Structure formats: structure tokens, C-alpha cells
Amino acid sequence: MSSLADTAALFADRTRAALCEALLDGRAWTSGELARHAGVSASTASEQISRLVAGGLLAEERQGRHRYVRLAGPEAAALTEALAAYAPGTSRPRTLRASVRQDAEARARTCYDHLAGRLGVALADAMTARGLVDTASGIAVTPAGRAWLADTLDFRQPAGARRPLVRTCLDWTERRSHLAGALGAALCAAALEREWVRRVGSGRAVKVTPAGSTAFAELLGLGA
Numbered sequence: 001m002s003s004l005a006d007t008a009a010l011f012a013d014r015t016r017a018a019l020c021e022a023l024l025d026g027r028a029w030t031s032g033e034l035a036r037h038a039g040v041s042a043s044t045a046s047e048q049i050s051r052l053v054a055g056g057l058l059a060e061e062r063q064g065r066h067r068y069v070r071l072a073g074p075e076a077a078a079l080t081e082a083l084a085a086y087a088p089g090t091s092r093p094r095t096l097r098a099s100v101r102q103d104a105e106a107r108a109r110t111c112y113d114h115l116a117g118r119l120g121v122a123l124a125d126a127m128t129a130r131g132l133v134d135t136a137s138g139i140a141v142t143p144a145g146r147a148w149l150a151d152t153l154d155f156r157q158p159a160g161a162r163r164p165l166v167r168t169c170l171d172w173t174e175r176r177s178h179l180a181g182a183l184g185a186a187l188c189a190a191a192l193e194r195e196w197v198r199r200v201g202s203g204r205a206v207k208v209t210p211a212g213s214t215a216f217a218e219l220l221g222l223g224a
Contacts, residue, residue: 010055011083015040016048020057020071020080025204026113028061028068077112078169078180085172104205106173108197111204114184115191116171119208123187124168124179126220133166133179141165141183152219155186 011017018038023029029037035045049069052058057079059072071077108119115123127133132145141149149155157165161182168177169184178184191197196212199205208216216222 007055007057007079010052010057011080013048015044016052017083019045019048019052020076021084023058023069023071024077024080024112025110026071026077028070030066030068034069071112074112074163074180074185078167081111081116081169081172085170085175101201101203101205104200104207105203108206108208109204110188110199110206111169111171111178111180114169114178114180114188115197115206116169116178117173119197119206120178121171121174121176122222123216123220124177126216126222127179130220133183139166139168145183149183149186153186153190155182155190157182 011020015038019034022034022037031046031049032042034049035042038045040048049058049060049067053060053069057072057076058069060067060069062068071080106117108115108117110116111120114120124133127145128135130144131142132148134140134142146156164181166179166181166183169180170176171178179187191212192199192206194211194215195209196215197206197208200207213223
């Protein structure tokens with residue numbers, strides 16, 4: 001029970017929680033970038049990052065004088081997103097810039113290495129409706145879904161892979177599930193590489209491009 005309490009305690013600080021939420025974009029940030037995001041001093045951010053690394057939630061790598069940190073893996077991202085979804089509500093933005101960013105993230109964003117927001121939930125619904133994902137008993141990728149991943153995304157799960165092919169992730173803005181796991185990661189990676197979506201600014205928000213609207217409509221019937 002002590003390990004559960006210790007992990008929970010890592011989130012029981014607003015600065016540490018803000019650092020974890022920022023890293024849900026799946027990218028590596030420097031300590032200075034995270035300090036500015038959280039609105040704290042560099043020394044405070046460094047101290048809290050060290051605690052999160054020691055607790056196993058963040059991983060770090062050094063390049064020259066810079067220390068880059070990222071979420072330790074999909075499990076840390078899932079835990080952070082689940083706690084955000086469990087919160088009673090999204091705080092009201094205090095500035096126009098924050099309001100614009102919040103609206104953009106609610107429409108479409110990355111959740112670690114998969115797509116979330118209204119776009120993520122819509123993609124999950126579309127894949128279920130097309131029989132690529134089965135939710136009748138838990139959640140699983142169907143044979144048709146495996147073929148779709150191979151033919152459309154050129155993705156085949158390696159034998160013996162520890163990461164589940166698909167799992168649900170409760171979306172904190174939609175209060176419904178989007179798709180995570182290897183399937184969610186493959187779809188997000190393809191969407192970014194093929195420019196079906198583009199990142200908006202330096203945050204987690206993404207925007208569907210005209211090419212993406214066409215691709216999602218042709219491949220999954222989204223918006224058709």
C-alpha cells in the first residue's frame with residue numbers, strides 16, 4: 001500500500017501535476033520549458049522533476065547542458081490522463097489565450113502517443129462501427145482490424161510485444177473513451193507523418209488538415 005500512497009502523493013502537488021499534464025503531448029521538454037509552462041522558478045521545476053523521475057513517472061536524458069524529460073511510458077501517461085478525467089471538471093481559463101488553447105485541445109489533441117478529444121472519440125466510434133474494433137466483451141482488435149492496420153497504416157504488432165494492441169483511455173474532456181495502445185499510437189503516428197493532422201503551437205492541440213478530412217472520410221467514414 002505504501003507504493004500506491006507514494007505514487008498518489010506525486011500528483012498531490014499542483015506543480016508536479018502540471019508538469020505531468022504538459023508531457024502528455026508525448027514529446028520531451030527541457031526543465032526550463034517545463035518551468036515556464038508551470039509558472040515556477042527553474043530551481044522549483046528541477047526539484048519537482050527529480051521527484052517525479054525518482055518516483056518512476058518521468059524519464060530523463062541529457063544532451064550537453066540540457067536535461068530533457070518525458071513521461072516514463074504509456075502506463076505513466078494513462079495514469080495521468082485517468083486522474084485528469086476523474087477530476088470534477090476542467091478549470092475555467094483566465095485569459096483569452098488559455099481559452100483558445102483549451103477549446104483547441106478539446107477538439108483534437110495528442111494524449112501521449114495517441115489522438116484524443118472529440119477527434120479521438122470520433123475515430124474510436126468509427127473504428128467500432130466499421131468492425132475494426134470489437135467492444136462486445138472488453139475491447140479487442142478484430143481480424144478485419146488487424147488487416148486494416150497492416151494494409152492502411154503498414155503496422156503489424158511484433159510477436160511477443162508487451163504493449164496491448166488496443167485499450168481504452170478515458171477522455172478527460174469528452175468523458176468517453178478514445179483508443180490507446182499500439183493501435184492508437186500507430187494511428188497517431190501515421191496521422192502526423194502523413195499530415196492528416198498538424199500540431200497547433202507548442203501544446204497538445206492538433207488540427208485536422210484538408211488531406212486528413214479526406215483520409216478519415218475515405219478510410220473510416222468519418223464526417224461522411
